[in-house]
Amino acid sequence: MPLEQSRRTLLVAAALLPLTGGRAEAAPRRAKDYYDDAAELAGKDPVLRNLVKALSPGAQMPEVKAPKPLKIFDNVAVVSTGFVSATALLSSGGVILLDALGTPDEAKKIIVPQLRSLGVDPAKIKYVVAMHGHSDHFGGAQYLADRYGARVMMTRADWKLVTTGSPARDLEIADGQRLTLGDTTIAFHHTPGHTPGTVSAIFPVRWKGRPHTAMLWGGTNPPTATAEKRTYVSSVLAFAAHMRRAGVDVELNNHGLSDHGLVRMEQLRGNGGSANPFIIGRSRAQRFMKVMEIMMRGRIASDLEAG
Incomplete structure (x- = not known):
């Protein structure tokens, strides 16, 4: 086996284990070491x-x-909008909308007409889930609630973040909660870090009639405080375990610039559906989470190096 291929194989194997396993703790790793490992993986x-x-x-x-x-x-x-996306999960009992873009105007001029253009009736939106409590994710929720009677869901921790002009407080999401609508059940897991109450979801999808299991990570951008970055790492580890048990083989994100998602949309549009680039497989889905973990450990190291 060539030396470079051997090195990469060993790195991948090591990266799939806890970073502290089998490594001396005497010499703390530098941020660059983590970033290099993530790039290598x-x-x-x-x-x-x-x-x-x-x-x-x-x-x-x-x-x-x-x-x-x-x-x-x-x-x-x-x-x-390009910057942020809303994901509609279509069931026999209606629509669960994951995130609602940033404003009532975006709900009116983007969500409603664009769902209609895909043959989805926006009047069938039964739940709007704010994956976390930042306005670019819940801004259109109240419009959809007022117009279609949709229920708005967010964690208790992130309902506390919202201010005047935000959706009226409605349903709270509990950690591990399952929501069933028609033939579809979605599982929500608290993944704090980006915000105190960020949730990420696991749910069934179908591609040309064949079943797959998808995840949607609820909040990607790292928080400022080091302690919250540590919380983020814990969330990554816990959610990766949930993904592994559920057999997740599809990766989605509400910011398509973070995971090549916008490019993959155009690839799917362009190839006529011959292959779905969002189906990445179980091992690659776990590598996705491992890269996230390593990068966040690097961000923590960067904080410590900055004093």
């Missing part, structure tokens, strides 16, 4: 490389043109 994988870039210090999301709406699975539709 990502290799040439465009999804993982994009994640490394998104979690690097000083990362900025560029302004991009909003994509056209798209059904990325038989039962999943995505509408987006």
Whole structure:
């Protein structure tokens, strides 16, 4: 086996174990060591490389043109401003909307007409889930609640973040809660770090009639405080375990610039559905989470090095 291939194989194997396992603790690792390991684990994988870039210090999301709406699975539709996306999970009993973009105007002019353009009746939105309590994720929720009677869901911790002009306090999401609508059950897991009450979801999807299991990470951008970054790492580890038990093989994100998601939408649109780039497989889904963990450990190390 060539030396470089051997080195990469060993790194991947080591990275799938806890970072503290089998390593002397006497010499703390530098931030650069973590960033290099994450880049090595990502290799040439465009999804993982994009994640490394998104979690690097000083990362900025560029302004991009909003994509056209798209059904990325038989039962999943995505509408987006480019910066942030709303994901509609379509069930026999109605629609669960994960995030609601940033304003009532975006709900009125993007979510409603773009869902209709995909053959989805927005009047069937039964639940709007704010994956965390930042306005770009709940801004359109009250409009949808007022117009269609949708119930708005958020964790108790993040309901406390919202201010005047935000949706009226409605349903609270408990850690591990399952929501069933028609033929679909979605599981919510608290993944604090980005905000105190961020949730991430695991749910069934279908591609050309074949079943898969998807995850949607609820809040990607690292928090400022070191303690909250440590919380973020704990959330990554816990959610990766939930993913492993559920057999997650599909990765989704509400910020498509963080995970190559916008590019993958165009790939899917362009290939006529011959292959679905959001189906990444179970081992690659676990590597995605491992890259996230390593990058966050690097951000913690960067904080400590900065004093």
